[in-house]
Amino acid sequence: SFELTQPPSVSVSPGQTVNITCSGDNLGDYYAAWYQQRPGQSPLMVIYQDNKRPSGIPGRFSGSNSGNTATLTISGTQALDEADYYCQAWDSSTVWVFGGGTKLTVL
């Protein structure tokens, strides 16, 4: 079955750039999306179709997807970016999958 793997946690200093990875077999052959979830809130899509930002999402969020790895990059990280981040993909057998999530800490 299709599985996505994320690091459990990542930390970054304010103002720095952080990359959160998501790995899966031939993930680059599918579209990846990323969701931000702050405590007690619903997930919010921050990247879709690998590198597109929904309306209202700041330009410091960007994404890429190639080979077996999709990456969410946050540039100029702010304290309010501290949250859990989930990757998601949809494979050809019409199965939707989420990664296990990465807790981003802004130190």
Place this chain on the structure above:
Amino acid sequence: QLQLQESGPGLVKASETLSLNCNVSGASIDSSSYFWGWIRQPPGKGLEWIGNVFYSGNTNYKSSLKSRVTISVDTSKNQFSLKLKSVTAADTAVYYCTRGSGDFHTWGQGTLVIVSS
């Protein structure tokens, strides 16, 4: 503006059927451009896709839940529903309804369902 709102019992007894509705406002549910989905999140854990339904009624379910899940659309009420039968404590989670097109653009606020023994 599209809004999704989950509703249903917050407490379900083990072995019974969990039933939730998602009311859709700000858009018609009979759009061919999107699917309507359910995703859940056990307390303190990650997101788990349950299944999707298209306006046509076609569905896709997570394989491990397929034998217990039914997702359906009611176009007359502009809502869709989730039924999960034979629940256990492992089904305790926040349940989210969503709209998507490959990914999940819009989410409801979520509703906590606790399965009691």
